[in-house]
Amino acid sequence: MNLSRLPQEVEAVLEGALVAILTVINERNEPVSHPMLPLYDREKGVLYFTSSILFSKKLEHIKKNPRVSVLISQREYVKSEQYHAVEIKGDARVLDRDLSREWQRLLPLWRKKEPYIDAYVKQRFALPLFWERAIIEVQPRKVRVWRDGDLEREPEHYSLGG
Amino acid sequence: MIQIDDLRKFEQVAMAFIDEDGYPSTIPLVTSRLDGDVKLKLPRGIEGGKVEGKKVNLILNHITPLPAGGYTDRRYIVFRGLSRVRDDTLSVEMEKVYTWDERTTPFPEYVEVSTSRARRYLEGIGKRLGETFRPSIGAFWSFFRTVRLPFLIATAVPVAIGAGAAFYRGFFDPILLLLTLLGLSCIHLALNVANDYFDTILGADTANRRPTPFSGGSRAIIYGIVNMQEARLIYTSLFVGGVVTGAYLAVTRGLLEIAILTGLGLFLSYFYTAPPLKLAYRGLGEVAVFLGFGPIIVLGTYFVQTQSIGLDAVAASIPIGLLIMLILYVNEIPDAPYDREAGKMTLLTRFTKAQALFFLAASFTATYLSISLIPLLNLGPASVMIALAGAPLAYRVYRGVKQNYGDPYRMIGVMSLNVKTAAITGSLLAAGYFIGAAL
Known part of the structure; x- marks a missing residue:
């Protein structure tokens, strides 16, 4: 199904997810996966991650190959009323x-998932390199949804224009 | 490959592979238990033929969500290898594993071992954009971290004791006292920066993977807050500031005595880490700190006020010398394995745990005994005995060190308490002299 933006129930899962697995492609065309905190901007329909330069290998990979996928699964990791397992390419x-x-513009989204984040940011002098962060902006193209997280059920597929 | 026990530790099980459309695909896996083993199955909608023989990542992930928001207790394992699908069951011929568990590798250590990658990234961006990038924490915090400003308490307290002992004898000039404090602070901050500079060159700070706010140096050079040239400029300027102040006091208050004390202070401060002497690398750091922050500061302050040196000033200097020495000593406990690696043979690298605890207990005992002896030997007022109120804190430090020995992060509270013990005991000792004079 072709959509102009993500289905609302998928957006709710993205907004409630505490962890997502971000997979990037390395220079040998192999997948490399990283559990990360996803931040979803419903207004823009864009998914964000922030990555400290301490863990910057994934940034180099994305610069060379921008294709990524993101998985949100596991009910207890998603703080929303509805739950679906969601894969986004x-x-x-x-x-x-x-x-x-620049990453600080995402603090309102970050704060919703980690309410204590401001206290850490105030102490940024304690871990200065950790707070030097790049933004990873993911424009969703294809979505696969296992409704209610039921992996025995045929998933729904959506494509997004752009 | 995956055991039942793994499923207890990791709820989320997923797999990633490169899909036919050129995008990576990350999918959840169905797990079930079979004959004591874990069976992995692809979810509905993913054909086995799509992943068979492909390079995949098998990801096991865990977080513990917190009721008030956020999460803790992060850990994951990623197995990389070739996937095999047989009779509906997925397996991975493992080639490589990467893992992180914040219980075994605490986050600050994970950050620390990744520092060189971050520095390379900053340099790369700098080259791309034609600018020099460094961690942005603002001028104040950069200075604060580089010179380790809070440790100035270790200068302020002995200066207060020297001033108190002089006041008890009827001498007190606040301007001279401020100048003394200024000069000594310059030398102390210079010592801190020079220590970082030479520890970086000699490898002790670089080797340290578990620094804390109290141990492992300021990290200002390691993190790129300042570069080596800047660090050298900072400590040289501060040493010059100390020398100029010392020279003024020497000319106005007593050339020989102040020149000797300032010279000794500079010598110990610089060669504490600097080659060829590298006192701290030879197990002489504690002696240097005792002399520098005890007799040299207290006698210097006392002399500037009274233009004389007496046994009373020497007696006043011993407890604080020991306490400041113990700040260094306890802070060196977490550093010991890395110091040993870098050939920095501090006392702690030579001691067993039992010996280290004995030295700590003996030094604390000597500290409070020396305070008791001041009035007993008629070298100060009885009111200095109020400093004995710090003894229970010292006992708590001893107990904390014993319980947390060798665990840098669990020792942070103990190291903090140890600094407070020195500050409180020393301040009470100084107050004892002022009270004695007033009575």
């Missing part, structure tokens, strides 16, 4: 021109 780009400040 998309095109990513790395925003790293201002590593010190």
Whole structure:
């Protein structure tokens, strides 16, 4: 099914997810997976991650090959009323021109998932390199949904234009 | 490959592979238990032929969500290899595994071992954009971290004791006291930066994978907050500041005595880590700190006020010298394995745990005994005995060190308490002299 934006119930899962598995492609065309905190901007229909430059290998991989996939599964990791297992394939780009400040625009989304984050940010002098962060912006292209997280059920497929 | 026990530790099981459309695909897996083993199955909608023989990542992940939001207790394992699908069952011929469990590799250590990657990334962006990038924590925090500002308490307290002992004898000039504090602070901060500079060159700070706010150096050079040239400029400027202040006090208050004390202080501060002497690398760091922060600071402050040196000032300097030495000593406990690796043979690298605890207990005992002896030997007022109120704190430090020995992160609270013990005991000792003079 072709859609202009993600289905609402998928957006709810993205907004409630505490962890997602982000898979990028390395220089040998192999998948490399990283559990990360997903941040979803419903207004823009874009999925974000922030990555410290301490763990920057994935950033280099995305710069060379922007194709990524994101999995959200496991009921207890999703704080939303409805739960579905969701896989998103998309095109990513790395925003790293201002590593010190740019990611802070995502703090309102981050705060909703980790309410204590501001206390850590205030202490950024304690882990200065950790708070030098790039933004990974993922534009969803294809979505696969196992409704209610039932993996024995045929998944629904959606494509997004763009 | 995956045991039942793994499923207890990791709820989320997923697999990633490169799909026909060129995108990676990350899918959840169905897990079931079979004859004591774990069976992995593809979810509905993914054909076995699609993944058979492909390079895949098998991911086992865990977090513990917190009721108030957020999560803790992160761990994951990623198995990389070729996938095989037989009779509906998936297996992976494992080639490589990467894992992280924050219980075994605490997050600060994970951060620390990744520092060089972050520095390379910053350099790469710098080259791309034609600018120099460094961690942005602001000028104040950069200075705060680089010079280790909070440790100035280790200078302020002995200065207060020297001033108190002089006041008890009827001497007190606040301007001279401020100048003394300024000069000594410059030398102390210079010592901190020079220590980082030479520890970086000699490898002790670089080897340390578990630094804390109290141990492992300031990390300012390692994190790229300042570069080596800047660090050298900072410690040189601070040493010059100390020398100029010392020279002024020497000219106005007593050339020979202040020149000797300042010279000794500079010598110990610089060669604490600097080659060829590298006192800290030879197990002499504790002696250097005892002399520098005890007799040299207390006698210097006392002399500037009174233009004389007496046994009373020497007696006043011993407890605080021991306490500041113990700040260094306890802070070196978490560093010991890395110091040994880098050839920095501090006392702690030579001691067994029992010996280390004995030295700690003996030094604390000597500290409070030396305070008791001040009035007994008629070298100060009886009111200095209020400093004995710090003894229970010292006992708590001893107990904390004994319980948490060798665990840097669990020792953070103990190291903090140890600094407070020195500050409180030393301040009470100084107050004892002022009270004695007032009575």
